[in-house]
Amino acid sequence: MKPLTINEWQALDANSRSDWRQRIEAELSDCIEITNTSAFSRRTLERTESESSRNQVLSGLPYAVKDLFNLAGHPTHASSILPILLERSASEDAAIVQRMQQLGGCCVAKTQMNEFAYGLSGENPHYGDCPHPKLPDCLSGGSSSGSAYAVAAGYLPLAFGTDTGGSIRLPSAWCGIYGIRWTPGYYMQGAMPLAQSFDTMGWFTRTADEMATVIAAWFELEASPHTSPISGRAFFPQHLLTPESHKATVQLAEKLELTIEQDMPRLSALLEPCQLAFNVLQSQEAYQFHHEWLEKYGANYDPKVKARILRGQAWTEAEVQTAQDTRLQIRNWFDAYFCEHDYLAMPICPGPTLPVDQASPKLREQTLQLTTAASLAGLPALSVPVWIDSTRSVGIQFIFKDPTPTVPLALLDLCKSI
Structure with a gap:
């Protein structure tokens, strides 16, 4: 049907x-x-x-x-x-x-x-x-x-x-x-x-x-609420993207008339530390929630998931402090950025989907370098698809500041033209 x-x-x-x-x-x-x-x-x-x-x-x-x-x-x-x-x-x-x-x-x-x-x-x-x-x-x-x-x-x-x-x-x-x-x-x-x-x-x-x-x-708004003009920047770190993904993402950004920054040095320098910090803090919190279940039902867990959770008990005090420091740094960066802009557009993933047997830890790490800045900063994000061909796609995340409808509705107005 x-x-x-x-x-x-x-x-x-x-x-x-x-x-x-x-x-x-x-x-x-x-x-x-x-x-x-x-x-x-x-x-x-x-x-x-x-x-x-x-x-x-x-x-x-x-x-x-x-x-x-x-x-x-x-x-x-x-x-x-x-x-x-x-x-x-x-x-x-x-x-x-x-x-x-x-x-x-x-x-x-x-x-x-x-x-x-x-x-x-x-x-x-x-x-x-x-x-x-x-x-x-x-x-x-x-x-x-x-x-x-x-x-x-x-x-x-x-x-x-x-x-x-x-x-x-x-x-x-x-x-x-x-x-x-x-x-x-x-x-x-x-x-x-x-x-x-x-x-x-x-x-x-x-x-x-x-x-x-x-x-x-x-948010109980009228069916077609009026949207206000918004401003922002797009940053597509080429070293984390496949060539076809980078090309398609830039083409869509140009069609949407986004302002593309070729480099954002401070943000770029924080992407890998954000991924590392997120791994530390996420696994630590996951272990705190799961440790009693793991003692009783550890054999019932997906081995990959179990291994990720168990990492949470092994971090040193220095590693946790470094992760917390990185979290504060990316939050401060976004606070300063949102004083001048309404959104930041970034890629979501290095490239399109892969066969199951080609999924790798490196792919996970590269993806998290693109996604965890928003996660560490606790920010909302709108995901917009970017088609490479008729079956494969990637995406742009529009990160914004507050959990209100203003920015995403304005962005969606832009997207209706694609």
């Missing part, structure tokens, strides 16, 4: 909405059974449209949430097989689900992910790797892999994920869709943490129009 956009959904009457939602739920089940992609949780859910929400923009809209967010009466597995998580159900909905209920949305599924959100690839040894929506042998990006797949493959118009070090931004880039991450703690109540001081929530849509629609609805 042809997927509906959010705007097309708004035009449907109540009976047509109900019929379409049932067909989508059937497609989700078929996707799991036929392709065994593990993009979706097998715990398909059904939420009904409330009488009070039927005149709202997102009324009855089916959406999915990453399997980190609680849904009352359902378990939150974080795509793991830990017995303690398989055996218990959430007592109440996560904050984002409560907010979507206020806006009239209907949660129909939970989506798969890298176990405990500790990965950027979409791989999961327990439930299967989430594939790329156009290149089934390639990676979708993670850790919010299933949510990105659900939207990019056309099963749902909206899905929620989390981003700690790039887990919304990278799947957005590789799957060729729009994504947004907000700020640490914002609507994160009722979500299982990975590294709480870095964890952010956000969502995916297929188009700029749909992203603008959801942002406007979330």
Whole structure:
């Protein structure tokens, strides 16, 4: 069936909405059974449209949430097989689900992910790797892999994920869709943490129009709010990008009439230290959350995830202090930058998706050099796809200062022309 956009959904009457939602739920089940992609949780859910929400923009809209967010009466597995998580159900909905209920949305599924959100690839040894929506042998990006797949493959118009070090931004880039991450703690109540001081929530849509629609609805703005002029700079560090990625990214930036800086020396010098600092601080926080489970259920963890978490107990006091110093330096840099500009545009990833067997630690390190400056500074970012050809894409992240709709809506106005 042809997927509906959010705007097309708004035009449907109540009976047509109900019929379409049932067909989508059937497609989700078929996707799991036929392709065994593990993009979706097998715990398909059904939420009904409330009488009070039927005149709202997102009324009855089916959406999915990453399997980190609680849904009352359902378990939150974080795509793991830990017995303690398989055996218990959430007592109440996560904050984002409560907010979507206020806006009239209907949660129909939970989506798969890298176990405990500790990965950027979409791989999961327990439930299967989430594939790329156009290149089934390639990676979708993670850790919010299933949510990105659900939207990019056309099963749902909206899905929620989390981003700690790039887990919304990278799947957005590789799957060729729009994504947004907000700020640490914002609507994160009722979500299982990975590294709480870095964890952010956000969502995916297929188009700029749909992203603008959801942002406007979330902040209860008029359907097409007026946007103000904004200014910013674009910086594309060529040494971290493949030639085809750099070429496509610069071409899109020129089409959007962005001001491109050939070099930003201080920021450039901080990119690798940011990646190193993030690895230290993220793993330290993850270990603090997981250490008791590791003692009891260590054999049930994905070995790669377990190794990343266990690093958190091994850092020296000097290494932690250096990481904290780097975090302060990048925050200070952004504070000064945002005194003069509204956004900073940067690449999300070195290049397009790769086959699973070509994923490497070096790729992870290079990606984190591009994503962790925003993570360490606790800043929101809008992800915009950049197509290299008909099946492969990368992305630009527009980093901005405050979790308000002004800058992303203005940027999305620009993107509607591409």
